Amino acid sequence: MTASFQVGPLRLTVEHHGGEWRLIRTFDGDDTVVRVEVPAPERALEAGAVISRHGTSHSDDRLSLTPVLPDRPVVTRPEHPVSVPPRDAATIYVGSPLWVRVAHRSPPITLEDLPCMAPLTTWWGPDTTTGELCYATRTFGRLDERQIVFHPHRVITAVRIENRADAPLLFERLYLPVGQLSVLADEEHRLWTEDVTLEHVAGEEAELTLGDARDGFQRLTGPRNAAPHRLFRAFGSLFR
Amino acid sequence: MESSLTAHLDDLLPSGSVMPLVHALVILALGLLLARAARRAIGRVFGRHGPRSGANILRLVSWLITGTASVWALEELGFNVGVLLGAAGVVTVAVGFAAQSTLSNLLSGLFLLAERPFSIGDVIEVEKETGEVLAIDLLSTKLRTFDNRYVRIPNEVTFKTKVINTTRFPIRRVDIFLPVAYETDLARLRPIILEVAALNPRCLAEPSPLLFVSRFEDSRVLMQFSVWCATPDYLSLLTTIQEEVTAALTAAGVQPALPRRVLVDQRSKHD
Numbered sequence: 335m336t337a338s339f340q341v342g343p344l345r346l347t348v349e350h351h352g353g354e355w356r357l358i359r360t361f362d363g364d365d366t367v368v369r370v371e372v373p374a375p376e377r378a379l380e381a382g383a384v385i386s387r388h389g390t391s392h393s394d395d396r397l398s399l400t401p402v403l404p405d406r407p408v409v410t411r412p413e414h415p416v417s418v419p420p421r422d423a424a425t426i427y428v429g430s431p432l433w434v435r436v437a438h439r440s441p442p443i444t445l446e447d448l449p450c451m452a453p454l455t456t457w458w459g460p461d462t463t464t465g466e467l468c469y470a471t472r473t474f475g476r477l478d479e480r481q482i483v484f485h486p487h488r489v490i491t492a493v494r495i496e497n498r499a500d501a502p503l504l505f506e507r508l509y510l511p512v513g514q515l516s517v518l519a520d521e522e523h524r525l526w527t528e529d530v531t532l533e534h535v536a537g538e539e540a541e542l543t544l545g546d547a548r549d550g551f552q553r554l555t556g557p558r559n560a561a562p563h564r565l566f567r568a569f570g571s572l573f574r
Numbered sequence: 575m576e577s578s579l580t581a582h583l584d585d586l587l588p589s590g591s592v593m594p595l596v597h598a599l600v601i602l603a604l605g606l607l608l609a610r611a612a613r614r615a616i617g618r619v620f621g622r623h624g625p626r627s628g629a630n631i632l633r634l635v636s637w638l639i640t641g642t643a644s645v646w647a648l649e650e651l652g653f654n655v656g657v658l659l660g661a662a663g664v665v666t667v668a669v670g671f672a673a674q675s676t677l678s679n680l681l682s683g684l685f686l687l688a689e690r691p692f693s694i695g696d697v698i699e700v701e702k703e704t705g706e707v708l709a710i711d712l713l714s715t716k717l718r719t720f721d722n723r724y725v726r727i728p729n730e731v732t733f734k735t736k737v738i739n740t741t742r743f744p745i746r747r748v749d750i751f752l753p754v755a756y757e758t759d760l761a762r763l764r765p766i767i768l769e770v771a772a773l774n775p776r777c778l779a780e781p782s783p784l785l786f787v788s789r790f791e792d793s794r795v796l797m798q799f800s801v802w803c804a805t806p807d808y809l810s811l812l813t814t815i816q817e818e819v820t821a822a823l824t825a826a827g828v829q830p831a832l833p834r835r836v837l838v839d840q841r842s843k844h845d
Contacts, residue, residue, distance in 0.1 A: 409780075456779040457802065463743050467804055470779035 335395045338374035340367050341434060342487030344450040347374045350395045355388040355438060355445055361452045368486045388445045390438065398442050400435040401525060402555050403489060403512040405447060407468045409458050410508045412475025417504045418497040426495060427476045429488035430512050431469060432525060450487035458509055458570070468509070489517055489525040496533045503534050505569035511542065513558040518551040526551060532568050540568035598647035605643020609636045631687060633712070675730065679713040682733035686710060692739045699738040700727055745778065746805045748812050750819065751788065752797040753831040766826045770818045771801045776811040778802040794831035
């Protein structure tokens with residue numbers, strides 16, 4: 335059995351031979367395309383293709399691909415810095431990279447989680463000694479929902495930023511713990527997460543509150559880690 | 575049963591020596607039990623820092639408890655411990671002079687344990703040796719070098735000299751030096767090299783890559799290209815990015831800086 339999937343830049347060919355699942359992937363696909371082909375078209379192995387092999391004793395050739403969020407927090411860098419006046423609020427729409435969970439059998443057993451675009455890693459911390467590795471993403475940081483440009487390999491989160499401080503909140507980076515979020519689909523099959531509220535009181539920290547899924551949205555996958563809402567460093571300026 | 579055991583011991587030992595012997599044995603047993611309990615407690619406290627961390631403190635506490643119990647037991651048996659300890663003191667001074675470096679290593683080991691400049695599993699540089707720390711014992715620190723040699727460094731040396739811990743922090747910077755000719759358009763060079771960092775998945779987006787003129791040399795400009803990566807990726811990034819930069823510069827037609835010498839013919843100048 336062979337099958338080929340494309341989700342934006344990710345082009346994935348899956349082969350099932352006896353006791354082996356073989357996943358072949360590249361990130362050279364078109365940003366706007368989502369395609370499934372069974373069986374996979376004959377194609378020579380491309381340069382730069384990454385192959386992963388999974389052995390199994392099961393002959394069941396059922397395969398599922400599920401949209402999931404990345405396995406690390408995402409740091410979004412809006413095209414231009416954003417400012418929220420004191421005692422005011424704004425909603426910014428940010429896109430996180432989509433990952434797919436490749437699973438076989440029923441109930442599904444995960445073979446691998448794959449990013450739909452080449453992951454870009456960044457450091458999130460006050461200095462180079464303390465912090466954590468995250469995925470970096472660039473976004474227009476739209477403040478108007480009607481202007482959002484949807485891509486199949488991105489999941490949109492509406493982040494409401496409530497500035498409770500007496501000074502304007504200016505940020506160039508926004509940290510989103512996507513492990514706490516679910517993947518939802520709207521009626522047009524576009525991918526979203528729950529709406530998020532970041533309540534800023536002082537410094538660069540904020541408290542995260544998850545909103546409910548909007549009406550008409552279908553939950554595709556739950557959060558990776560259902561951690562309680564917490565206070566964390568959510569805003570940052572350019573790392574120097 | 576106890577009385578029959580005492581009676582049996584009375585037959586074997588001089589009269590009146592049974593009870594002190596029983597006391598001494600009880601004290602020794604209690605001491606050993608206490609030492610074992612202390613070892614477990616210390617193991618639990620240090621266990622979260624790694625399987626072998628705290629091993630020396632554990633040994634020291636165990637020896638102290640067992641030693642105290644032994645001295646007490648000897649006292650119960652009628653030995654004059656004061657005389658014994660006095661003799662031990664003299665012996666200790668004599669041995670101390672003889673084993674000065676051993677004691678120095680021992681104390682250095684204890685200080686290293688207290689200061690914790692590195693832990694087991696860290697990669698450190700000491701005395702021109704670089705390797706992974708296998709053990710921090712009372713007298714020496716053991717390393718496994720990258721070419722798989724076993725290196726024993728006395729703790730006195732480790733304590734006195736500069737130690738570089740290359741895995742202490744989660745991210746590291748890779749510095750590459752690029753010699754370029756004076757004629758090279760540096761403004762054109764910048765996007766070519768920064769693109770290499772942007773395409774390498776091991777390079778961190780932030781802290782941002784740096785590219786700047788390090789110094790001017792006789793026949794070339796030395797550029798420094800610095801990129802950050804997760805510490806475990808350091809070696810693989812160091813090896814790949816140099817090849818990628820060279821390939822990108824070659825593809826862009828940037829000529830390598832070659833050594834040159836300018837000869838001025840003074841005669842033709844005067845003619």
